[in-house]
Amino acid sequence: MVLTMLIHGSPDLGVRGAHPAKSASTGPLSATDWLKHGLSALAAGGPRALRADVLARELGVSRGSFYWHFHSLDDFHAQLLSFWTHIAVDKLIDQHERAGASPQARLKAIVLHAFTTDLRFERAMRAWSLEAERVAMALAEIDARRTAYLSRLLRAAGHHQRSAATRARLMYTAFVGFVVRPVMAHPDGEQLANSILSAVLKRTPTT
Secondary structure, eight states: OOOOOOOOSOGGGTOOSSOOOOOGGGOOOOHHHHHHHHHHHHHHHOGGGOOHHHHHHHHTSOHHHHHHHOSSHHHHHHHHHHHHHIIIIIIHHHHHHHTTOOHHHHHHHHHHHHHHSOOHHHHHHHHHHTTOHHHHHHHHHHHHHHHHHHHHHHHHTTOOHHHHHHHHHHHHHHHHHHHHSOTTOOOOHHHHHHHHHHHHHOOOTTO
16 A cells, blocks of 8 residues: 555665765666656646656756656656556555465555655655546555455455455545645644554454
């Protein structure tokens, strides 16, 4: 959420800040190495940091390595969005599904994770989406899939379809607001997550 489902820079998602430069002695860079570094570069410097020459210089290699894996910068951007979707949706949902916990327990775990994890990558993606239609479309799909998963967990926890869909949208809207809040604002993410869970999971005779 990845809610980072909602996700982003957390160790369990496989993205750990700036990727260390590699020399030829450590072996060639893989496409995944470039994509991980691309996320870090985006978070640190915005979309303009996603240039082959800049990324290659930071990684200590030639641009030839970049073009070995990617046909063009546009291809790199497309693969970066796919990579982010895998991290921010597929991988996180799979982790929670394999945990075998109850729907309510999975919902609590994913919301707490969303509001307490490192959101630099999520924030960077949302900023990028404001100037790139392809990114905006990819992010819209991610948002829809995340919200649908929250709704599914709420239905499994006992809420009827309409109530689950409404509550899922409210939870996700709160998450997005938390992501795009001013950087100088430092609300207690865990406290906020628990307040949201308390309100959303509360059932009434009509829900």
